[in-house]
Amino acid sequence: MRIDLHTHSTASDGTDTPAELVRAAAQGLDVVALTDHDTTRGHAEAAAALPEGLTLVPGAELSCRLTGPDGPMGVHMLAYLFDPDEPELLRRRELVRDDRVPRARAMVDKLRALGVDVTWEQVARIAGDGSVGRPHLAEALVELGVVASVSDAFTEEWLADGGRAYAPKYELDPFEAVRLVKAAGGVTVLAHPLAAQRGHVVPEEAVARLAEAGLDGVEADHAEHGPAERARVRALAAELGLLVTGSSDYHGTRKDIALGAHTTDPEIYGEITRRATGAFPVPGAGGRPRA
Secondary structure: OOEEOOEOOOOOOOOOOHHHHHHHHOOOOOEEEEOOEOOOOOHHHHHHOOOOOOEEEEEEEEEEEEEEOOEEEEEEEEEEOOOOOOHHHHHHHHHHHHOHHHHHHHHHHHHHHOOOOOOHHHHHHHHOOOOOOHHHHHHHHHHOOOOOOHHHHOOOOOOOOOOOOOOOOOOEOHHHHHHHHHHOOOEEEEOOOOOHHHOOOOOHHHHHHHHHHOOOEEEEEOOOOOHHHHHHHHHHHHHHOOEEEEOOOEOHHHOOOOOOOOOOOHHHHHHHHHHOOOOOOEEOOOOOOOO
16 A cells, blocks of 8 residues: 655645546545544545545645743644544634734735835735745746745744744644544644755654654655664654654645655655544545545
């Protein structure tokens, strides 16, 4: 089985619609998780278009902020198979989503103050119906010729945490995120914890405390982890008794990474599904409506 547990659609900051994403995933995967940022809005469309032979894992990537030894840092928590209608988790996800527009507008203002001729209308056009975020601003910078690629915008010069054009938004405490997802019957995996090019790495002491709080796993095989980082994540997971996942973090054409570029071991996937009680994987029915 080929299993990719981290992908994004136009429901947040990917370029494929949920239907396009699952049709593309069916070409080389057996299981795909849709983990748009702070939203489950794409799940219904993905499930309705799901090709036969592909299983959909409903999920989300939750925006969190951890206070570390060097100050606050952004942390992403992958949540799988939780009840999307659980009231408290739903309320907190909506708070995160509602703060995305004022935050993006604030970053547009900062960019303009730095001499970049970006407009809110341009960013809104790029975001479309998705939850507006930094990748949409990054694409605007590419359009304007300020940077060569989306990844080049995520530096201290521009949009990285603490960068010149960075603005904070409401985010969950990661310990609270673990608690909320568990209460909604879901499973939690810390995304790309050692991706240093994002401006920081998650301290191992924090990962240990998250494990004590109920964190289920850590993402090791990721495009932003080199061999040394992947080996360290695996060693840390072994020390802490955590599951180890791998995934593409696919964003369509917004990032140069293919579906299935990294995958999760079937035994780990099986354990994730065994632990979940809030929702179930959705088997493909050839894109036919379900009764």
